[in-house]
Amino acid sequence: MFGYLQVRKSELLVREWEAYKAVYCGLCKQMGKDYSFLTRLSLSYDCTFYAMLLLSLEKACPGFEKGRCRFNPLKKCQFARCDSDCYSKAAAFSVISAYYKLKDDLQDSGFWKRLAVRLVLPFFSRWHKKAARRYPQLETLVADMMTAQNLAEQNSETGVDAAAHPTANMLGSVLSLEAHDELQRRVYYEFGYHIGRWIYLIDAADDLEKDEKNRNFNPFLRVKAADMQAYQTQVLNQSLARAYDAYQLITLIDFKGILDNMMVYGFPSKQNAVVYHRQEEEDVKSV
Amino acid sequence: MSNPYEVLGVSPNASDEEIKKAYRELAKKYHPDNYADSPLADVAEQKMKEVNEAYDEINRMRQKGKGTGSTSNTAGAGGSTYYSNGSNSQFYSVRIYIQRNMIQEAERILDSTPEGNRTAEWYYLKGMCAFRKGWNDQANSYFTTACNMDPNNGEYRAALNNMNSQQHFNYGGYNTGNVNNTGGMGCSCCDICSAIMCADCLCNCARGC
Numbered sequence: 406m407f408g409y410l411q412v413r414k415s416e417l418l419v420r421e422w423e424a425y426k427a428v429y430c431g432l433c434k435q436m437g438k439d440y441s442f443l444t445r446l447s448l449s450y451d452c453t454f455y456a457m458l459l460l461s462l463e464k465a466c467p468g469f470e471k472g473r474c475r476f477n478p479l480k481k482c483q484f485a486r487c488d489s490d491c492y493s494k495a496a497a498f499s500v501i502s503a504y505y506k507l508k509d510d511l512q513d514s515g516f517w518k519r520l521a522v523r524l525v526l527p528f529f530s531r532w533h534k535k536a537a538r539r540y541p542q543l544e545t546l547v548a549d550m551m552t553a554q555n556l557a558e559q560n561s562e563t564g565v566d567a568a569a570h571p572t573a574n575m576l577g578s579v580l581s582l583e584a585h586d587e588l589q590r591r592v593y594y595e596f597g598y599h600i601g602r603w604i605y606l607i608d609a610a611d612d613l614e615k616d617e618k619n620r621n622f623n624p625f626l627r628v629k630a631a632d633m634q635a636y637q638t639q640v641l642n643q644s645l646a647r648a649y650d651a652y653q654l655i656t657l658i659d660f661k662g663i664l665d666n667m668m669v670y671g672f673p674s675k676q677n678a679v680v681y682h683r684q685e686e687e688d689v690k691s692v
Numbered sequence: 693m694s695n696p697y698e699v700l701g702v703s704p705n706a707s708d709e710e711i712k713k714a715y716r717e718l719a720k721k722y723h724p725d726n727y728a729d730s731p732l733a734d735v736a737e738q739k740m741k742e743v744n745e746a747y748d749e750i751n752r753m754r755q756k757g758k759g760t761g762s763t764s765n766t767a768g769a770g771g772s773t774y775y776s777n778g779s780n781s782q783f784y785s786v787r788i789y790i791q792r793n794m795i796q797e798a799e800r801i802l803d804s805t806p807e808g809n810r811t812a813e814w815y816y817l818k819g820m821c822a823f824r825k826g827w828n829d830q831a832n833s834y835f836t837t838a839c840n841m842d843p844n845n846g847e848y849r850a851a852l853n854n855m856n857s858q859q860h861f862n863y864g865g866y867n868t869g870n871v872n873n874t875g876g877m878g879c880s881c882c883d884i885c886s887a888i889m890c891a892d893c894l895c896n897c898a899r900g901c
Contacts, residue, residue, distance in 0.1 A: 564829060564830070565829040566822070566826075566827035566828065566829045566830050567827075570826075570827070573826060588735055588738070591731065591732065591735065591793075592732060592735055595731060595732055595826075598826050599826060602826060638859075639859035639860075640828065640829060640859075642858065642859050642860065643828045643855070643858040643859045644828070646858040646859075647730070647826070647828070647858065650726060650727060650730055650732065651732055653721055653722075653726075654722075654732060654735050654736060654739060
């Protein structure tokens with residue numbers, strides 16, 4: 406995943422911002438415990454979103470505790486506690502995604518980046534094995550996604566929808582693992598599907614110029630639109646709108662204010678920043 | 693049935709006004725119009741029913757006797773009108789499959805339709821299958837074709853309008869202000885697009901709510 410699922414800090418209450426940081430720190434701590442302090446480098450806002458959603462769905466956060474940052478012992482911070490395996494699951498998801506992303510980079514990057522990837526890959530492949538053993542379902546879903554993605558990119562008829570489908574389907578399936586009945590499963594799948602689609606497409610919009618130069622695959626390169634930015638905005642808006650519809654049908658209590666903030670402000674402002682190359686407002690730069 | 697106060701998200705001590713307000717917000721949130729064509733329409737309908745029942749239950753318990761009671765014939769109506777106008781079409785079975793979320797079966801029938809029989813309705817239903825799968829881009833072009841072939845058909849037009857409003861954020865509750873119980877999130881006076889562009893306006897407005 407790529408780090409587009411952000412909050413909009415200016416619209417959060419102070420206590421919500423503290424809680425957001427506490428989940429981020431809690432997840433970071435868990436990654437250190439489960440894998441290694443190095444995996445924390447792969448920690449993204451997307452996984453924080455996933456962890457927070459899990460905590461909220463399972464009502465698994467009984468409170469906060471004070472501690473010190475694992476990176477900077479001088480910095481005090483709060484950790485959101487977790488009764489269940491939400492953090493472990495999010496950490497595993499993060500490690501598995503990072504591993505496949507690295508493997509993918511090995512195929513289509515420049516010489517220096519490939520060299521760097523070769524250096525870190527052995528570590529990640531060990532952590533990846535551990536994560537895959539603990540959460541085999543996540544492993545299968547991400548691995549299938551990569552296969553489907555490669556197939557889609559080789560097909561000359563792949564349009565925007567088909568290109569985004571593997572990621573969207575993967576995230577939809579990952580979230581539906583949390584469902585307790587069929588109705589919930591459909592709602593979670595629909596929510597995950599459109600968020601996943603949005604992530605894939607916003608990443609594609611972000612990389613469009615780079616991909617055009619390097620002749621890499623990008624679904625927007627095949628679109629003939631008079632105004633590309635307007636087209637991207639429409640496609641992305643619609644994914645968010647449909648994700649929001651499904652989101653409305655999920656019962657959330659804990660962290661609802663923060664998740665609402667992301668849905669209503671965070672994602673749209675990130676989207677505008679990417680599509681229109683705007684400078685982001687003072688934002689989540691430092692957690 | 694679960695606690696009706698919990699369903700409405702209010703405390704049992706809430707005033708009648710607060711309950712009415714909470715009810716209205718939820719009714720707006722789950723309104724069938726928000727879920728037209730959505731694969732989750734039935735889930736929203738279910739939620740709407742729960743909210744209506746909870747509201748009625750609370751009114752009964754409080755026994756106001758002012759006639760504020762029953763809601764069942766106002767809100768929630770309209771959920772059953774979908775697909776009612778296609779019962780005599782040649783693609784009747786396709787519509788049934790779509791209604792039941794059996795998209796693969798629907799697509800199989802559509803794809804086996806010979807080129808010559810691909811009417812405006814065929815394009816509309818292809819679009820609906822794509823839409824249900826989340827393939828919005830394809831859905832958009834099928835709906836557009838259907839509308840161009842039969843510009844006077846209200847059903848096709850409605851589907852295309854629904855696409856347009858999603859593409860412009862006016863759909864999906866971005867401007868309905870139904871989240872303001874979580875602390876200053878609501879913004880009913882401007883839609884989210886313009887709200888983001890003029891962050892100042894939005895701040896003021898959100899604080900005001």
